[in-house]
Amino acid sequence: MKRRTVLGMAGATTLATLAQGMPAQGMPAQGMPAAFPGDLKGKIFRPGDPGYAAEVATFNRVRTPNPGVVVAATNARDVRAAVRYAAQRHAPVAVLATGHQPSVPIGRDAVLVSTRAMRGVTVDVKRRVARAEAGALWQQVVDKAAPAGLAPLGGSTGAIGVVGYTLGGGLSPALGRRYGYAADHVRGIDVVTADGRLRTVTASSDPELFFGLRGGKSNFGLVTAIEFDLFPVSTFYGGSIMFAGADAATLLHTYRRWVKSVPDAMSSSVALMHFPDADGFPPPLRGKAVAGLRIAYLGDAAKGAALVRPLREVAKPIIDGVSERPYAAFGAIHADPEGPVTAYERTGLLRELPAGAVDALVEMAGPDAPFPVTMVEIRHLGGALSRSPAAPSAVSQRDAAFTLFMVGMGGPELARPIRAAEDAIIRRLRPWSTGGMNLNFMSVDDADPDAVRHAYPPEVYRRLRTLKRRVDPANLFRLNHNIPPA
Incomplete structure (x- = not known):
């Protein structure tokens, strides 16, 4: 006999109870019940409930969600219930897995779907395909694929969520130039759209929605699972080499010439960094300005070493951590922070990196x-990243030669000077900018509609707005880098 699940643990409550306490924003959508009958496997939280703060916590703490309702979903059925609940009350829907990329404020009028409990990952070795649920992390996929000598087009750290990263394009610092964007290799997407339906979307079932989901992030629905290709990679030659900040100009000038001749199997970046004098950082780097070279070469280690030699010899390194590694150690390339941070980020794309751009960057x-x-x-682009996939997608700006990405860390008292410095860098490098942006690198300061336009060419942006009008005319999914309906 069916019954409504009573979720009394950790301050959780039912959607029926919430419907009594959350003011409706308008009349219920046609055919929608006032509250949802049936079982809900996940927990529901309201502000003040035990467990609420943990469920809305984000990796980047620059903006913390404050929704009126949190649905801690455990399966696609829970996601459908949450979307239907929001639709009947004309409430916006947001989704949270890891919270690496905050955008607009999520307030009390919103329903937040947390997918952290949806961590299922399966690997089909014979087909070289993986399937990941909405809350799965890249490290899970790597750990399951590595024993078979396979690797995914994951991000810079295993702690990044598979789905959000892939829907935003997915720029792998290890495999990107060789194989392209992660979105280029998606086979199918399970998504709950604004009408509460769960659809499996492929290139043949709905080409236009398949186009928009891959590159449009969460604008067109809430993805519950994704299926994608894996690649025959078990090792790589890579890691990072740290030079003194005084060597930054020499390194970057050598680098800008070097990238013109490297094969697609070589992915790389250079980062100018200022390390705080604090525990948790390697003693040789503490309190110092450094220039970090990041390398990932897919091929023979001796060939990789020969390719890297001109960069390795620009100066005496502080730390040389480039070597042959198992692919499971891909996190050593960028060595991203493991715990939550407060990070003010900005981004851009460069069409070239001439001497003048290097001088401006070092300055x-x-x-x-x-x-x-x-x-x-x-970060060096090009290679397969510049080529169109077999199934067209909304991932754009493929003519860019480099990404420009900035992170300033600090408390609220540093927000203004950090943002001013990042704005100054954007302006200084504008002569070499494409004018575009990579959606996955956009931040809270790139979330207004005019900024989002810069992630797409005009014709792609118009196409996405037309798709939005078809699948989400009320803009239910708007708490993101939003694409409004046409």
């Missing part, structure tokens, strides 16, 4: 910068 972000931003990275 604004090097050891003598007027206000030191924690990290400014230039």
